[in-house]
Amino acid sequence: MINYLLLGCSVVLAVVKSAFVKKYSSHAPDKNSPIFFFNLVAYGLASIIQLVVNGLPSLSLWIVLPAVGYALSCYLMQMFLMKSMAIGSMALSSLFCMYGMLIPTIAGPLFFGESFSVWQGVGVALMILAIFFSSDVRKDNSTTSKKWLIFALLTLLFSGMVGIFEKVHQTGLQRDDIHSFLSCAFTMIALLNAITIPIVSKREENPPPIKQGLLTAILTGLVIVFYNRINLILAGALDTMIYYPISSGGAVLLTLIVSVIVFREPIKQNHILCFISGTAAILLLGIF
DSSP states (O other): OHHHHHHHHHHHHHHHHHHHHHHHHTTOTTOSHHHHHHHHHHHHHHHHHHHHHHOSOOOOHHHHHHHHHHHHHHHHHHHHHHHHHHHSOHHHHHHHHHHTTHHHHHHHHHHSOOOOOHHHHHHHHHHHHHHHHHOOTTTOOOHHHHHHHHHHHHHHHHHHHHHHHHHHHHTSTTTTOHHHHHHHHHHHHHHHHHHHHHHHHHHSSSOOOTTTTHHHHHHHHHHHHHHHHHHHHHHHHSOHHHHHIIIIIHHHHHHHHHHHHTSOOOOOHHHHHHHHHHHHHHHHHHHO
């Protein structure tokens, strides 16, 4: 019973994180310094809590090298996710972040010796179809629409690279030491954002006060910690046939509901088709 309660918490936390990111990103959609400040606070707090709870990480090439790749990918993924949410739909931007699983799915049989089923092939085709439905540039040729699609596709790319470096770690000699891997990665993400803030701020005219939304960033850091820990527990406690469809499908559906009710985002017909085909693709890639 406790595992199913944790599964419900995982779905809710995934949507809460997306809502916090959307709320913060909308304050200064044309500025970059607030994005890096937000991620510095969120991942810095996550790193501190991870170290307090689990102690100092063990350092080796099997931990540090994939953690560096993971951190850089996550740093870029978060930046483009927040930029896409700042000018576009929270629901669709979050969906593109989940579409990142397309990349490790294809890389699995090519580089990691994994099998590739017919159902996974159908899932890949549905995901490509969902991307096509997500933004009809022929009907909406605005600069904002094109920028959103570019940011969303870059979010997909780096979300996929996060999955690649997770696979690299999970095929290494210290694949069981997940806590050390996350501690190193969270710390590196915070450092990357800390380095970027002064560089970006100097180039911006009238940069907004970066401390605006500090509470939202702190709450996001707490969500990141609990979300990762809950998912680590569930990954070993529940069957894939139960865990993945509910966690991914539930998060997609709930994110859509929150985006419409809370943020008053319009949902077009092509967006509905995107959600249907994208959700089906996620479930197929997760189960088979």
